[in-house]
Amino acid sequence: MFKKFVYTVLWALGILLVFFALLLTWIHHDIRKGREAAEGNSNPIVYPVRQSDFKLYTKWDTFYPQFAKDIEEAKEYVYIHFFSIGSGEASKQYFDLLKRKANDGVEVYYSVDRAGSFKGNRKWFKELEKAGVHVTYSNEPHFPHLWYTIQHRNHRRIAVMDGKVAYTGGMNIGEKYTKSSWHDYQLRMTGEGIQDFEKQFCLDWKHNTGDSLPIHDVPTEGGATPHFLKSYTSGYGVVDDLIEAFDAAQKDIIIATPYFIPDNKHFMESLKEAKKRGVNITIMWPKHSDGLLLTQAAYPFVKEALQNGMNVYQYEKGIFHGKLVMIDRKYPIIGTVNIDSRSFRLNDEWTLFMDESPFTEVILNQVKQDLNDSSKITLDYFEKLSVKDKILMKIAKYVHYYL
Numbered sequence: 001m002f003k004k005f006v007y008t009v010l011w012a013l014g015i016l017l018v019f020f021a022l023l024l025t026w027i028h029h030d031i032r033k034g035r036e037a038a039e040g041n042s043n044p045i046v047y048p049v050r051q052s053d054f055k056l057y058t059k060w061d062t063f064y065p066q067f068a069k070d071i072e073e074a075k076e077y078v079y080i081h082f083f084s085i086g087s088g089e090a091s092k093q094y095f096d097l098l099k100r101k102a103n104d105g106v107e108v109y110y111s112v113d114r115a116g117s118f119k120g121n122r123k124w125f126k127e128l129e130k131a132g133v134h135v136t137y138s139n140e141p142h143f144p145h146l147w148y149t150i151q152h153r154n155h156r157r158i159a160v161m162d163g164k165v166a167y168t169g170g171m172n173i174g175e176k177y178t179k180s181s182w183h184d185y186q187l188r189m190t191g192e193g194i195q196d197f198e199k200q201f202c203l204d205w206k207h208n209t210g211d212s213l214p215i216h217d218v219p220t221e222g223g224a225t226p227h228f229l230k231s232y233t234s235g236y237g238v239v240d241d242l243i244e245a246f247d248a249a250q251k252d253i254i255i256a257t258p259y260f261i262p263d264n265k266h267f268m269e270s271l272k273e274a275k276k277r278g279v280n281i282t283i284m285w286p287k288h289s290d291g292l293l294l295t296q297a298a299y300p301f302v303k304e305a306l307q308n309g310m311n312v313y314q315y316e317k318g319i320f321h322g323k324l325v326m327i328d329r330k331y332p333i334i335g336t337v338n339i340d341s342r343s344f345r346l347n348d349e350w351t352l353f354m355d356e357s358p359f360t361e362v363i364l365n366q367v368k369q370d371l372n373d374s375s376k377i378t379l380d381y382f383e384k385l386s387v388k389d390k391i392l393m394k395i396a397k398y399v400h401y402y403l
């Protein structure tokens with residue numbers, strides 16, 4: 001009897017393992033095929049060179065009061081897309097503000113990624129619509145490539161108020177961003193570039209709803225920083241543009257990223273070639289991550305960077321979430337792109353390519369401060385890893401495509 005019970009249990013476990021193996025195979029195949037099918041409509045959009053002014057925020061307690069003030073002062077329209085929204089008092093205050101503006105007659109259009117809003121309070125979205133806020137989700141799952149469309153996310157951040165001010169960067173809305181330990185790079189922009197933020201928001205809105213929004217003709221003055229904006233779909237073009245920047249570097253490359261998981265051999269080879277020709281390469285990524293396995297998934301790539309003479313720093317004062325590449329300490333590339341598989345293969349992203357300007361010094365000074373709040377690591381770091389981290393690193397190796 002006991003032997004029969006054991007046999008039955010083993011048989012059931014075998015069937016279960018086969019089921020999960022087939023399921024994972026289907027998911028992986030579906031995602032790859034879905035991305036291939038999307039390639040034809042995934043050419044990056046390159047906006048014209050503009051002149052704008054920028055301000056950099058790294059903390060919620062300085063960013064959000066100004067962001068809320070700009071929404072409060074809007075008289076005609078507010079267009080906002082955030083990747084994610086969380087529950088909590090910060091989100092409630094934000095939604096109350098949007099509802100109040102809609103009640104005042106301001107046209108408020110609010111978009112959020114479907115997967116990124118999973119933790120949001122559904123009741124709040126219904127209350128937004130009841131108050132007159134236009135709400136939509138980005139990238140709803142659908143057939144024939146269900147699993148790909150679940151993973152395909154609009155990771156952009158766009159906010160435009162009356163064509164006078166715009167925002168982008170790493171921050172979303174939620175309680176975790178309010179913590180003093182959260183450190184990000186968020187941009188406030190005034191000037192010519194706002195029109196491109198608005199155009200991209202309207203393109204995304206039409207893609208998700210089928211409805212065309214008005215693109216307002218708002219006169220804007222230029223600013224001190226030359227830049228152009230580039231928008232990516234499903235990650236197509238992200239790696240190519242980063243490699244082009246690395247290949248152009250003559251002295252220095254700085255990469256500041258919350259996740260260093262560049263699962264792309266051409267990306268790493270480009271960095272290695274830059275190092276061989278004498279370019280100094282600095283990579284900064286956080287000691288503590290905001291997601292499961294993300295720290296351990298970075299270990300093989302960090303080790304590879306160290307083995308090839310690159311400088312690696314680990315930010316220690318909390319969760320670092322900024323997204324920045326700087327070439328020769330003159331040319332910042334800043335936006336929503338992470339150095340990971342999702343940004344390279346799955347997400348809709350965008351980033352600003354800036355020319356040298358006084359704002360470059362603002363960014364560079366912030367990076368220097370963040371490096372001072374980091375510890376430089378060497379190869380012996382990996383000899384001291386705990387057994388737990390070593391196990392998690394091996395697990396992460398097989399799943400980092402989806403992290």
